Amino acid sequence: MRQTKPPLKTLLTLCLFLLPATLFAWELPYPAEIHGFVDLRAGSRLQSDKYQRDTSLLEARLQLEYSHQFDAATLQLRGDLLADEVTSGESLDLQTGDGIFDLREANLVFSPTESSDLKIGRQILTWGTGDLLFINDLFPKDWQAFFIGRDEAYLKAPSDALLLSLFPAWATIDLALTPLFDSDRYISGERLSYWNPQLGRVAGRDAVSDAERPDNWLQDYELALRLTRNIAGYELAAYGYRGYWKSPAGFNQTSGRASFPRLNTYGASLRGSLQGGIGNAEFGYYDSRDDRSGTDPLRPNSELRYLLGYERELARELTAGGQFYLEQLLDYGSYRQSLPAGQQPRDEYRQMLTLRLTKLLLQQTLTLSLFGYWSPSDQDFYLRPTVKYKLTDALLLTAGGNLFGGQRRDTFFGQFADNSNIYAGIRYSF
Amino acid sequence: MNKLLLLMLLLLPVTVQAAPSADEIVAKANRAAYYAGKDGRADVSMTITAPNGQTRDRQFTMLRLTDQGEDQKFYVYFQAPADVRKMAFLVWKNVGKEDDRWLWLPALNLKKRIAPGDKRTSFVGSDFFYEDVSGRGVAEDNHHLVEETDSAYLLRSEPKDAGSVEFAWYQVWIDKQTFLPLKAIYYDRQGQAYRQIEALKVAVIDGHPTVVEARASDLRAGTSTLNSFSNVKYDTGLSAQIFTERFLRRPPREVQ
Numbered sequence: 001m002r003q004t005k006p007p008l009k010t011l012l013t014l015c016l017f018l019l020p021a022t023l024f025a026w027e028l029p030y031p032a033e034i035h036g037f038v039d040l041r042a043g044s045r046l047q048s049d050k051y052q053r054d055t056s057l058l059e060a061r062l063q064l065e066y067s068h069q070f071d072a073a074t075l076q077l078r079g080d081l082l083a084d085e086v087t088s089g090e091s092l093d094l095q096t097g098d099g100i101f102d103l104r105e106a107n108l109v110f111s112p113t114e115s116s117d118l119k120i121g122r123q124i125l126t127w128g129t130g131d132l133l134f135i136n137d138l139f140p141k142d143w144q145a146f147f148i149g150r151d152e153a154y155l156k157a158p159s160d161a162l163l164l165s166l167f168p169a170w171a172t173i174d175l176a177l178t179p180l181f182d183s184d185r186y187i188s189g190e191r192l193s194y195w196n197p198q199l200g201r202v203a204g205r206d207a208v209s210d211a212e213r214p215d216n217w218l219q220d221y222e223l224a225l226r227l228t229r230n231i232a233g234y235e236l237a238a239y240g241y242r243g244y245w246k247s248p249a250g251f252n253q254t255s256g257r258a259s260f261p262r263l264n265t266y267g268a269s270l271r272g273s274l275q276g277g278i279g280n281a282e283f284g285y286y287d288s289r290d291d292r293s294g295t296d297p298l299r300p301n302s303e304l305r306y307l308l309g310y311e312r313e314l315a316r317e318l319t320a321g322g323q324f325y326l327e328q329l330l331d332y333g334s335y336r337q338s339l340p341a342g343q344q345p346r347d348e349y350r351q352m353l354t355l356r357l358t359k360l361l362l363q364q365t366l367t368l369s370l371f372g373y374w375s376p377s378d379q380d381f382y383l384r385p386t387v388k389y390k391l392t393d394a395l396l397l398t399a400g401g402n403l404f405g406g407q408r409r410d411t412f413f414g415q416f417a418d419n420s421n422i423y424a425g426i427r428y429s430f
Numbered sequence: 431m432n433k434l435l436l437l438m439l440l441l442l443p444v445t446v447q448a449a450p451s452a453d454e455i456v457a458k459a460n461r462a463a464y465y466a467g468k469d470g471r472a473d474v475s476m477t478i479t480a481p482n483g484q485t486r487d488r489q490f491t492m493l494r495l496t497d498q499g500e501d502q503k504f505y506v507y508f509q510a511p512a513d514v515r516k517m518a519f520l521v522w523k524n525v526g527k528e529d530d531r532w533l534w535l536p537a538l539n540l541k542k543r544i545a546p547g548d549k550r551t552s553f554v555g556s557d558f559f560y561e562d563v564s565g566r567g568v569a570e571d572n573h574h575l576v577e578e579t580d581s582a583y584l585l586r587s588e589p590k591d592a593g594s595v596e597f598a599w600y601q602v603w604i605d606k607q608t609f610l611p612l613k614a615i616y617y618d619r620q621g622q623a624y625r626q627i628e629a630l631k632v633a634v635i636d637g638h639p640t641v642v643e644a645r646a647s648d649l650r651a652g653t654s655t656l657n658s659f660s661n662v663k664y665d666t667g668l669s670a671q672i673f674t675e676r677f678l679r680r681p682p683r684e685v686q
Contacts, residue, residue, distance in 0.1 A: 035512055069686060109680055117680060124539040153537040167676055228675070233522060233530040235543075273528050277545050313547030316596075321545075363478070363653065364555035393486050393511035429512035 035430060036063040036078075043149045043423025046403075051193045051204025056421040057148045058085035063104070073110035079103045086191055096185055097142065097157065104158055119163040124156045125176055127226050127239070129269045129280035131356060132371060133325050135305045136239035136267040136284050138224060138246055139176075142185035147192055147402050147416065149423030157185050161222075171229045178222040178243075181214045183260060186247040187416075195415035197343065198251070202409055202418065211248035211258040220244075234272035239284070241265040250290065250299040261299045262289040277312025294331025297338040304328040317360040325352040344410055347377045365390040373413065380406025380413035399424040452573040455583050455604055462609040464502070464565040466638035467664030469495045471684060474659055478556050481652035487511065488554055491685040492563075495668050500525040503673035504564055507685035514554075518678050518685075523564050534678040541675055550595055557646035557655040562627065570594075581606055597625070608632065608639035624650050636664040 043057030065078040080102040084090075092099030107121030128137035132155075145154035159182045166173040186209075187194045193204035214220035222243030229236045241264060248258035267284030284305045291299035305328070311321035327350040329335060339345055353376070358369045371384040386400035401422040406414025450458070476488040489510040495503045506519040518534040528546035535542055549561040571587040578584070583606060588599045598621070602614040610632060616625035631643035640662055647654040672682045 035515060037512070069683075074680070117676065124537070126538055126540045153535075156538050156540075165676065165679075167671070167674075172675060230674070233524070271543060273530065273546060276528065277547075278543050280543075311545045313545050316548060316551055319545055319547070363480075363651075364552055390513075392484075393513075396513060427513075 033066070035065045037427050037429040038062050039151070039425060039427040041149065041398075041423060041425035043421045045418070046401075046420045046422060047418060049193055049204065049418035051189070051202070051206055052191065052418070053086065055086055056191070056419070057150070057423050059083060065105075073108050076105050076107050076109070078105040095182070097145075115167045117163075117165045117167075119165075122158045122160050123163065125159050125161065125163065125224075126156055127174070127237070129235075129237075129271045129282045129309065130307050130325075131309060131311070131321055131323060131354065132373075133307060133323060133352070133354065135282050135307055136226075136237075136241070136265065136269065138222070138241045138243060138263075138265060140182045140184050140246060143187055143247070144185055144190075144192060147187070147419060149400055149402055149421060149425075151398075151425075151427075157182070171227055174224075174226045174228075176222075176224040178224075180217050181220045181222055181244055181260070183211075183213055183244070183248075184246040186211075192416060192419045195410045197410070198256075200342075202415060209248065209258050211260065212252055212255060214244060214260060234270065237269045239265070239267045239269070245288075245300060253298060261291065263287065264289055267305075274310065275312070277310055280307070280309045282307040294334035295338045297335075297340055301332075301335050302330040304330065311356070317364070319356075319358045321354075321356040323352075323354040325354070326350070327352075344408070349377060351375060351377045375411070375413065378406065378411035378414065379408070380404070380411045382413040382416070394429050396427045396429070397425075398427070449575065449578055449583075452575040452585055453568070455575065455585060455609070456568050456573045456587070458609040459602075459604045459611050460565060460568050462639065463611055463641070465496055465500075466640065467496075467636065469493070469666060469668040470662070470664045471666060471668070472659040472662045474657055476554070476556055476558075476658075477656045479654050479656070486555070488514075488556070493668055493672060493682075493684055495670060495673060497522075497670070502564070503670070505673055505677070505682075505685065506563075507681055508554075516681070518681060520673060520678060521564055522673070525567055526569070529564070532675075532678065539679070541678055557625075557648050557653055558627075558657065562646065576601070578606075582612065605632075605639075610639055610641060624648070630656075633662075635662045638664055 039061040041057055041059055045052065045054050045056050048054060060083045062081045063078065067074060067076045082100055082102055087098065090098040092101055094103050103122055105122055105124065107119050107123045109117060109119045111117050125139040126137060128134055134141070139159055140157035142154055142157040159176070159178050160180070161176050161178040164175045189204045189208045193202050196203040196207055199207060223241070225240040227238045243263060244260040245263045248260055250259040250261040252259045264287040265284050266287070267282065269280065269282035271278065271280040286303040286305060288300050288302045290296070291301055294301040306326045307323060309321065309323040311319065314320050329346065329348050332348040336345055353374050355372045356369070358367065360367055367388040369386050373382040375381070383403040384400065386398065389397045391397060403420045404413050404416040406417060408414050409417065471491065471493045473491050474489070478486045487510060488508065490506050490508045493505040497503055502523045504521040504523065508514045508517045516536040520532045520534070522530040524530065531544040531546065533542045533544055550559045553560050553563055571589050573585050573587045576584045576586050582603045585602050585604065586599055587602065589595045589597065597616040598619045600614055600616040603612045604610070605612050610629060612629045614627045615623050618624050626647045626649060628645050629641040630645055631641070632639055633642045634640070642659045642662065644657045645654055668684065671677065672684065
């Protein structure tokens with residue numbers, strides 16, 4: 001079962017966030033403005049899965065948000081109280097978001113100099129140009145939330161980081177330091193079944209993955225860098241990252257547990273107007289530092305990743321977007337040679353196509369959308385149809401599905417075939 | 431000397447009486463409506479009324495900076511309703527080509543680029559169009575002066591590219607004093623009026639006549655949207671930096 005994590009990080013995290021609040025507490029007689037929402041959601045599998053319950057989602061969530069602007073700094077606090085029936089009884093873990101409280105944001109933003117900003121604390125970090133595809137955005141994702149039908153915003157998991165942004169006239173430079181590795185909230189088998197390569201079959205609650213997380217403060221840090229420049233509406237960016245594969249991509253034979261091998265990435269992107277729409281291109285080199293020769297079968301090889309995307313309005317209130325994504329496994333020969341007998345090799349070139357269609361109706365109160373992934377090389381797919389209806393300014397009804405399928409059960413989307421689900425939710429915002 | 435006097439006498443009636451051409455009126459109206467001051471700001475309260483009387487409200491602050499020539503930058507920061515609170519919308523208006531538009535989604539910390547698309551679609555679900563907020567290029571239509579009354583010019587404008595817009599033509603009444611458009615009615619290809627925009631209140635702020643209340647009506651759907659502008663100020667010295675990603679991530683004091 002899940003490893004009991006040392007409470008040290010949780011405590012330090014809490015201190016880090018309470019510190020600014022205490023520092024400025026004397027300044028708080030201003031009327032506090034609290035906003036947020038109540039969100040009720042339920043979902044069910046469309047087929048039975050012998051490793052999981054039929055209920056894929058059943059939860060009540062209260063998000064509260066408070067922000068205060070001081071003379072020289074802004075404090076932002078945002079957290080969710082969560083009653084989750086599917087994984088009830090879990091202990092509180094601010095890192096994984098398990099338990100009754102998920103701290104989304106707790107940070108202080110200020111400008112050390114006129115042309116720089118510093119944001120310290122728990123925050124959501126995002127960059128890159130892909131639409132639900134990420135090459136140079138190595139900030140933590142919550143794949144579980146994404147696949148079970150929580151709001152799309154929950155795909156981004158929070159980072160405990162320090163973000164320094166510099167704004168010289170010629171560019172914007174962002175440097176994000178995460179003192180202790182923040183992994184993805186990855187698919188562990190706890191509520192979604194997954195392909196377990198050690199067992200050679202799909203597994204779920206019978207084999208919850210308990211990966212070894214790098215957990216030495218300041219030693220197991222992550223550093224992400226971005227340089228952006230806007231030239232006449234064209235956004236150019238260069239990226240760098242030093243850290244780890246964000247989901248457990250390796251395996252430690254000694255401990256028999258999945259692991260997060262070291263990873264550096266380097267990349268670039270471009271986005272701008274193109275033929276009446278927006279085009280984007282992104283590229284990334286994944287330097288898998290623990291298996292640079294590509295001969296270690298238990299650690300991933302280095303990769304090159306490419307993305308081309310285009311989005312435009314097709315008709316009134318109807319937008320379409322498409323992307324082509326390519327993952328090129330480097331040292332493919334070594335990979336094939338070192339692959340254990342009986343294991344299905346992955347393709348040297350993994351291709352993926354995505355399509356997004358969004359239609360707004362009834363004075364933009366009704367949104368119909370479809371996002372689809374399809375991989376011609378893996379022969380698998382993932383469809384995300386959603387309907388959103390704003391009954392009033394405050395009340396939003398949502399329904400949707402997460403439909404997975406594929407020829408094989410060991411491909412990225414194919415492994416989730418038994419997790420296909422539909423869900424519905426209601427949200428009251430205040 | 432006599433010749434010069436004669437020439438002046440001959441020219442005088444011309445300069446006094448000649449009505450400005452339709453293009454001149456439209457150009458002046460465009461400046462009066464969208465280019466007052468080097469920069470401007472306003473708090474906007476928007477009420478959208480459905481045919482059944484149900485209302486939806488939006489509140490936002492709008493900053494505007496005239497950049498180079500006719501190009502402008504807009505920053506729109508939403509305060510209400512709660513589900514769009516803290517979202518920001520950034521537009522770099524490029525006259526004669528597609529605008530650059532971004533939406534800031536605070537929950538994702540994401541600067542989302544929006545496809546340029548049709549500017550004649552609803553702005554945040556209201557009866558106003560994007561183009562009503564940022565202005566329509568004066569060169570996109572052919573303008574004719576239909577009538578001149580004591581107080582207003584009535585113009586008829588037809589699109590140069592009929593396929594690019596939903597109207598066949600529109601009529602606009604422009605105030606002779608302030609050059610503010612007071613009312614516009616849009617007609618479809620059957621000659622039916624289907625859309626109307628009216629300036630309901632005008633006030634002089636920092637020396638600039640300003641529409642402080644406006645209503646857009648969809649005559650077919652029976653919906654209407656009322657915009658009220660408050661805390662309008664001009665030439666506050668907005669920095670061009672505000673209209674960049676830095677201030678999407680961290681909303682400037684000007685909108686808070």
